[in-house]
Amino acid sequence: MTLAFAAAHLSLAAITRADGLLLRSEAVAVGLEQELRRDFSQKRIFRLRHGVYMSTILWSTLKHDARYLARIRAYAAISSEAPVFSHHSAAAIWGLPRPVDWPTDVHVTVPQASGGRSRHGIVRHTVEHQPRVVERAGLLVAPVSETAIEMARILPFSDAVAMMDRAIHIPRWGDSLATRAELESALESLNGPARVKGRGAALRAAEFASTQSGSGGESISRANIFLLGFAAPELQVRFDDAAGFIAFVDFFWRTINKVGEFDGLGKYLKDEYTRGLTTAQVVMAEKDREDPVRALGPTFARWDWKIARDLIVFGRFLTGHGIPRAR
Numbered sequence: 001m002t003l004a005f006a007a008a009h010l011s012l013a014a015i016t017r018a019d020g021l022l023l024r025s026e027a028v029a030v031g032l033e034q035e036l037r038r039d040f041s042q043k044r045i046f047r048l049r050h051g052v053y054m055s056t057i058l059w060s061t062l063k064h065d066a067r068y069l070a071r072i073r074a075y076a077a078i079s080s081e082a083p084v085f086s087h088h089s090a091a092a093i094w095g096l097p098r099p100v101d102w103p104t105d106v107h108v109t110v111p112q113a114s115g116g117r118s119r120h121g122i123v124r125h126t127v128e129h130q131p132r133v134v135e136r137a138g139l140l141v142a143p144v145s146e147t148a149i150e151m152a153r154i155l156p157f158s159d160a161v162a163m164m165d166r167a168i169h170i171p172r173w174g175d176s177l178a179t180r181a182e183l184e185s186a187l188e189s190l191n192g193p194a195r196v197k198g199r200g201a202a203l204r205a206a207e208f209a210s211t212q213s214g215s216g217g218e219s220i221s222r223a224n225i226f227l228l229g230f231a232a233p234e235l236q237v238r239f240d241d242a243a244g245f246i247a248f249v250d251f252f253w254r255t256i257n258k259v260g261e262f263d264g265l266g267k268y269l270k271d272e273y274t275r276g277l278t279t280a281q282v283v284m285a286e287k288d289r290e291d292p293v294r295a296l297g298p299t300f301a302r303w304d305w306k307i308a309r310d311l312i313v314f315g316r317f318l319t320g321h322g323i324p325r326a327r
Contacts, residue, residue: 022045071121094144105123146186162220165210169211212236239296261300
């Protein structure tokens with residue numbers, strides 16, 4: 001088959017990968033380089049990095065997490081050897097929550113002998129020993145326990161807690177990404193004669209981490225409740241009435257009979273939470289869930305990201321709802 005024949009019977013859409021990436025090398029191989037240049041000049045495709053493109057329409061629909069993952073996959077697609085992703089990139093691959101935007105730089109770990117020069121949107125972290133590597137979604141990545149510890153060394157306390165909580169979360173269905181024992185083993189690797197920057201921060205976050213936190217928003221809320229000096233709530237408390245099970249609630253302050261619920265947008269928009277329901281149906285389901293709990297006596301306090309992330313606002317909110325201070 002000649003290149004002219006191939007180009008006449010193919011389009012850029014036909015050689016676009018399942019992950020949405022379009023490689024210049026593949027376009028050239030089938031004689032579609034001109035089409036690639038034309039679509040790029042007309043802004044029909046977006047360049048993630050040299051030699052890797054994506055449909056501008058598709059890119060515009062992606063959320064922050066998905067855009068960062070696309071940049072990670074773009075780097076993997078053109079690397080001569082499979083890179084080992086670490087730090088922010090590993091956290092994104094594992095699905096650890098990042099309440100603020102991800103960076104645009106891709107983070108990889110390389111042997112010290114290869115050098116740690118970072119350029120062209122790639123941050124290289126050098127290690128003396130061969131790093132532990134696992135495969136996740138077709139990419140080589142640092143284990144989730146080590147990733148959570150590395151991120152806890154550089155993130156604010158509440159963000160670090162959110163990542164650790166997600167790593168060891170015990171879901172009602174399915175398996176945890178990691179165990180607390182694996183997290184503690186990763187912490188042990190920070191011990192040694194040389195001082196490790198951020199070790200204390202990682203230890204504090206790991207000690208506070210919980211297997212019961214159901215989302216990044218719940219973790220951020222719980223960490224900020226602690227930082228503000230309020231009494232720690234019980235997590236994922238089950239409520240039953242005479243008919244049986246009603247619901248699990250995010251937070252419960254038993255001494256004042258107060259339920260706390262974090263309402264992030266994910267609860268109303270993400271498929272993993274909506275389970276095929278519309279936003280209106282999810283809102284009604286929340287009301288149907290809350291009313292029987294209220295009938296048992298507890299009052300409710302609900303908040304969202306705007307409140308949870310602002311310590312001053314969140315402190316006033318908790319005080320206004322009668323949440324006691326910790327002793």
